[in-house]
Amino acid sequence: MNEHLVPDPLDVLRASDPVDPDRLSSASLARIRARVMEDVMTDPVARQAAPRRFLRLGLAAGGVAALALVLIVSRGVPSLGPGGGVGPGSASCVAPYSGPASIVARTFAFDGTVTAIDGETVSFTVNQAYRGTTASSISLNALGMTGNAITSAGGPNLRIGERYLVAGDDHFAWACGYTQSYDAAVAATWAAAAH
């Protein structure tokens, strides 16, 4: 039979696999993670709220970015407490910031001052690096933390000249408490946790 004249097709195909899951682009993974975090993990809607679920279904067709926009704008801007806790009626995250130990799970963490904002790209001067970077300045994608109309659930509205504690992965600053307004006491706990 023909299938015995050539190697097992599955073996032939395994040798020709065009994608290696261990070599995926970290930037691509980070972009997906950021989108999921923005659109799903910060979903402020109770799972049981049927009418809102239908709203989300319709919005999903229009793109996940629009989903985040409408949900966040329609509910106002959730705020983040000084310690990173989420205020009443605001969003929660699947992987929320739960204190200084949380930053160990992120690839970088630093104390920085915003020097420029271009769309979602935010440049920081690094005042003190806690982990993952030795640069004196760094530019990051801060999805949902820039601009006036769209502010991320669980993230501050970043402004030039202001100082923040920032943690994230790859080229992305995370919301959900990982990026927050600078507080000396919290900064000290980040420094301790990172060492």
Added chain:
Amino acid sequence: MDDRQRFHAAFEAHQRRVLAYVLRRVASAPDAEDAAADTWVVAWRRVDRLPDSDALPWLLAIARRVIANQRRGRERQSRLTIRLQRESRPPLGPDSENPALDTLESLPADDRELLRLLAWDGLTHVEAGAVLGISPNAVAIRLHRARKRFAEAFAKGSGSSRTSGGVEDQKPGRRLFGAKRP
């Protein structure tokens, strides 16, 4: 463990496999990112059905539908737009003439998907059946036929004549990233 924790655990465990799955099946890296992100959005919407263990087949079944919807959306676009997208894709490297991949592309869609699930996504017959919505017995029957068709086409070298039909016939965005190196 609440819904968010279950979702987060699944995301951390399977995000690479989900992205790899879509990369093998869509025409471009941006499309793959869209499909992967949309897969997780849908998974979250249906988190009450997220299996507590072995969630990958369930996730890939969602990804499969997301990709199908993505393709249908593209098919609704004008022929000119599709042609421009095709032309804008990065040129395939020398390995675009890989006989195994060309043979795979020449097979019927059902055969192609089953072989990819087993060979590339590393699923068992039971898991592949869960993705395709068929029984393990049906998987075994289809696999027997798919193997035979692949072997015949591979032996004849029919894969060397690449098809260039609609979106369904487009090659996946291979070697765009996550590419295997020699």
